[in-house]
Amino acid sequence: MSVFKRIYFNFFVFVYLLYALFNKGIAYSYLSEVLIVVGLLMVLWDLRSYEFVWDKRMALLTLFMLMATLYIGRGILEGYGIVDVVRDSVVFNYIIFAFIVYYFKDALPYLKQRLITIYKWYPLCMCCFFLLSSYSTFFRELIIFGDQRIFLYKFGDMGVHLFIASIFLLNGYINMPKRFLILQWILIAYLFLIVSSYSRSGMISFIIPMGVFFLLTKNRALKQQMIKLIKYAPLIVILAMPLYLSTNLEENFQGRSLSIQQLKENAVSIFSSGEEGTTLSDNKVWRLVWWARIVDYTFLGEYFLWGRGLGMSLASTDDVDYDPTEGNLRSPHSFHMTVLARFGVPIFFLWLYWMYLHLRNIRRPDLDPFMLVLLSISFSFLINASFDVFLEGPMGAMPFWIFVGLVYAEESFGNASAREVAGSVAFNKN
Structure with missing residues (x-):
């Protein structure tokens, strides 16, 4: 790997780390956009060595990016500001990250190891950030990029990243001594309680993919380990509860706060309409009303x-x-409703078809264990994107499309076993 490619690789991982840890706090750093521009220049510079496997999935992703580019011209011709038009076009243009991952085909094991390392320290880092912003006004109000506080985090997004950290830990890709392993699960439980207090989408983005993974994994020892962990879950939650109750997070704009009652209301509201006039009920109603209008003017209307x-x-x-x-x-x-509203019914159905193609192998009995992990992670992203503004911005889109690219690059070029993925620290310096 050339010196410039190695520098870009390290920059790539560093930017991912920043988005994973700081989320909305660095939304206006435009680091992801810089990463895309530099990545495209690197690919063009080294085009002879760049390759990817062309199939229906990649063809559809290319079509989505092409349509987004064409729609930029349409938006400008219709009189909308170029900044707003380009901002909306990234709904699909962040797909470029999936193609950039192919550029690292000679360093896939190392890329996977670096991502795993990020999630090894994710729970501890997030707990420290919460405590800092809870008890220090300076850190709570600290602004570095734009007008967003650096420790401002979307809790739905955190549910997805927490799932990634947990699934890597369960599958043995994250190794640590037993005493630290117990602490890690306590920290994960603490963060999950916070996520569940503020975000229903974050809650189900953790629970549902975990349940799907449990049902689909063929590793019986792992299933027994997960069952054992469920048995100890009440004890882990009890150990995490003092930290949860002592965290001093402010009430959000929807009136949600850290409390046992809030946890109960959020969980119950997923399966029921809730009391009319409450923020949980109203939040669900205006989404459904909006989605119904979008369906009306697309499927049944002029758009x-x-x-x-x-x-x-x-x-x-x-x-x-x-x-x-x-x-x-x-x-x-809802990312899917955004696609329907902005691009119409044909592109919407193609998007649904791409999701089917992307996830269909998840039930294959001979699926590689690491591939099952990657597809479960994709599923978690798509669940959260169904109920929140997630893949429309770099905080969710960059990680998602990187994992999508990792799935396809792993299918095409990945020869490392699960053991090599967990332990590889070799780096191609040729």
Whole structure:
């Protein structure tokens, strides 16, 4: 690997680390965009050695990026500001990260090891950040990029990253002494309690993929370990509870706070409509109303073929009554509904078809164990994206498309076994 490629690789992993740890706090750093531009230049510079396997999935991803690029021209011609149009186009343009992963085909084991290392320390880092921002006004209000506080984190996103850390830990890719392993699960339980207090999408983005993984894994020893962990879960939660109750996080704009009652209400509201007039119920209702309007003007209306396009705030054009503290909403809190609204029914169905193609191998009986982990991670991302603004921005899109690219690159070039993935520290310096 050349010197410049190695430098870019380290920069690539470093930016991923920043987005994983700081999330919304560095949303306006534009590091992901810099990474895309530099990555494309690197690929063009080293085009002879760049290769990827062309199949239906990659063809669809290419089509999505092409459509997003064409829609930029449409939005500008319709009179929308170029900044707004380009910002909306990244709904699909972050797919470039999946293609950049192929550029690291000669360092896939090392890339996987670096990602695993990030999630080894993720629970501890997030706990420290929470405690810092809970008890220090300086850290709570600290701003580095744009107008966002550096420790401001979207809890739905955290549910996904917490699932990644947990699934790596369960499968033995993260190794640590037994006493630290117990501490790690306590920290994960603590963070999960926080996530579940503030975000229902974060809660189910952890629970559902974990359940799917349990049902599909063929590793009987791992299943027994997971069952054993479930038995000890009440004790782990009890040990995490003092830390949870002592955390001084502010009430969010929806009126949610850290408390046992809030946990109960969030869990129950997933399966019921809840009391009318409560924030949990109202939050669900305005989403459903908005999604129904999108279905109406696409499937049954004038925007069937091409959608509304890019550049406009969908909340304004769709005449949605929402909480003004949400700001200028550009997405209906569902990536799939965003695709339908902006690109129309044909592209929406192609997006659904791509998801099917991407996840269909998850039930294969001969599926490689590490591939099952990667597809379960993809599933977690897609669940959270169904109920929150997630893949529309770099905080969710960059990690998601990197894992998608890792799935395809692993299928094409990955020869490392699960043991090599867990223990490899070799780096190709040729």
